[in-house]
Amino acid sequence: MLELSFTAADVAYTRFAFSPLWEVVASVWQLKGGVGHDVHAPWLAQARDRLKGYDWRLLHDLVPAHVIPAFLCPPPTAPLPELADELATVRATPDEQVAREVAAIPEIPAVPDTGELAEVIEGYWDRVLAPFWPRVRTLLEADVQYRARRLTTGGASALFADLNPAVTWRDERLFIEHRRVSGRRGLRGKGLLLVPSAFVWPRVFSITVPGWQPTLRYPPRGVGDLWTERHTAPSAALVGVFGASRARLLAELDNPASTTALAARTGLTAGGVSQHLTALKAAGLVSAHRAGRFVLYARSEVAEHLLTPDARKGRPARTAERPFPG
Known part of the structure; x- marks a missing residue:
């Protein structure tokens, strides 16, 4: 169980953002058999067909079943970033940080070159996600509008009440059920970044490493009808x-x-x-x-x-x- 404690400043700085790069990562997780892939089965069938003949092993190998290196999916710093903006952040990641994060995950076979990796991600995006992005983004926008109304009318307790079964708000703290992550974290006055994600259903993913705004990625409402x-x-x-x-x-x-x-x-x-x-x-x-x-x-x-x-x-x-x- 991960426990996040909120101050008044944290509530004030809690915000929403979309992340095309995270959808890339989460969709790869689904292609590798992630939980909930039945919801995305129609997309998966087309994606596998469109990826035939394309060498995307560099990206494939960086998305293990349980832990994803932070440099591959940094929390977005803008509400509506373009993929190119997020890939610029990946390209700028120091080599020593990439090597350190990869070394901590035994399932990843080699340290990638971030420039080459960004090119592979662009090719992957063009083949299997770009044609569907307006549809996905419309779903994400609808969820953000709904949650913004919940926050406005009922505060944090209303915002998190129906976010996900794994998420519970109590006594100014957010409890997130994780299989492999536990402990208590403060948000350091940065608030919580909420990123709706079509491809994470039914799970939630969080990141609380120093240097980034604490982030929670969660499935939006209506994802079952997406395809x-x-x-x-x-x-x-x-x-x-x-x-x-x-x-x-x-x-x-x-x-x-x-x-x-x-x-x-x-x-x-x-x-x-x-x-x-x-x-x-x-x-x-x-x-x-x-x-x-x-x-x-x-x-x-x-x-x-x-x-x-x-x-x-x-x-x-x-x-x-x-x-x-x-």
Whole structure:
């Protein structure tokens, strides 16, 4: 059991942040059979397929089952960092720190070069996470909004009450059930950094090493539905703005897809789909990501918000759900 004690200053400095780099690390943990991988099974199947032929062993070997070196996943210093910003921190890690942390984990076979490691992470991200990031980030944003309301209306006790079964708030202290971590820690007036993470479900991960803001990574609400494909009929309003074909393509991009796949699903020609996607990409509504021989198109964060239930007033309800496609 890990016990974190809060002062008034710690409560005041408690904040939220996202971490693309941590999602990389946690997703690797899932690919290696982490607890809860059944929730992510649809994504795992696609990720394994897209990683074929890509040498990502350097990253793979740095994520053992139980302990992850801190230099690989430093707590973000900004609320919404880009992956490039976090990788700059990894590249700047002193060699002696990397060697010391790796030496403390017998399962890691060798000390990596951080520059080479950052390049491997970028390739991994482009193949299996970048196309899905707007979808994941939308889930994380919804959780932060919910928890911010809880904190505003009920204080720390309300914030932590339903965070995770492993987390309990009592007497100005936070108790976190860990299998291998125990002891009492103060937050040193830095507060607690809360990082929602899609790929940690159902566990929580914490870091309390000196030099970083104490951090708790936890699964967001609704993660069980993250990879469910929901067929969405575009609203009349979206059709009026974008046209029927482009609105249909946006609705079909619940999950990243290639031009060929979209043509087969919509009945449009591949050339027509390509022209519409080019226009949507220019408008910032879709993004393109190369995965091996294919280019996958995904909705941008702006488009994700346009197609959320709250944004589709007067629209047909979401209908038949089916598992995330292969």
